[in-house]
Amino acid sequence: MILYFSATGNSEFLAKSLGDELGDEVVDLFSYIKEGRTGVFESTSPFVLVCPTYSWRVPLFLSNYLLTCDFMGSRDFYVVMDYGDSFGNAYEYIKDDLDNLGLNFKGLYGLKMPENYVMLFDLDSPEVNKKIIEASKEDLGKVASYIKDREDFPKKKVGFVGKFQSGVINPIFFKFIAKDKKFYATNKCISCGLCEKVCVLNNITYKEGRPVWNGKCTHCAACISKCPVSAIEYGKKTQGKDPYLLSKILEN
Incomplete structure (x- = not known):
């Protein structure tokens, strides 16, 4: 089962494309969160969360929501995050959340998608964005292969900058900038x-x-x-x- 949240379309595109690759059910979490509904999700296939990167981590409201959900059937859980710049040390924080849920975290895979944070950055041209989208389609095939084979996503080494972004800048961003x-x-x-x-x-x-x-x-x-x-x-x-x-x- 593929669960996703998307505001401007990037994560929705990836989730639905991955659903086509895997032949799996795709569930939009938007209405669950907006309506305050507890999610009770059951799947025989691995769970996959597809979401954007907000200040180098899974969006805080989304990770908080996951902690209220019940996951039945499969205990394997993959995370796919789209990002404009990088996803920092997001791995460690979502791993803690999934460990608290008693789920088997199978790793995080980052996919570059067009920058969409118009409140802070200048956006790329449609031509550049189309190339980024095409490249993401190729990476999705790799993502699907790992999930089909129930293999862990490769874990990328995170340096000081990534740890600083996720651990220090993230809370500052949401306290003072967002x-x-x-x-x-x-x-x-x-x-x-x-x-x-x-x-x-x-x-x-x-x-x-x-x-x-x-x-x-x-x-x-x-x-x-x-x-x-x-x-x-x-x-x-x-x-x-x-x-x-x-x-x-x-x-x-």
Whole structure:
């Protein structure tokens, strides 16, 4: 069983592609988390989590959610993370979570995907992103082979920088940087309510027909990327930038 969370489409693409490779069930965790539903998952095949890298670790809200779930049948658990830069020392932190669940951690495999963190970085051109996506498809074949053979993913050596990123920068990032005070809707807003619906943490509500962010944000960028009229901005960082949404790249 393949479980995934995706905000801008990268992890969804990988999860569904891997599901096709393995002929396995693919489950979107979005509604489980948004609705506060405890996940009870049963599978005879290994469990595979596919998710983005948030500040060099599995997103904190996602790892916290996994700790509330019940996993029955197979005890093997693989993790596939997509990243724009690197995934640091994410291995050690998700391993601790899965050990606490009594699961057999089979390793973490990182797949480079297009950078999507528009609130901080400039994004690559569609042409560059298409090449990155094509390269990820080749790596997915390797990922599928390991899982089919029930082999552990190869563990990559992590140096000081990776350990510092995941162990020191990650908590600083979520304490001081991943804030929502700079989000706002421009006059292009049509009050459709979609940003509220796509917020996994239920952080967006509406006041006088406009979205309001309420202080519990993980910087997933779903609100920006999925706004149908590109009405959401993050301070000056996103002004003049096209939001990232994988489906738009795949359509062209």
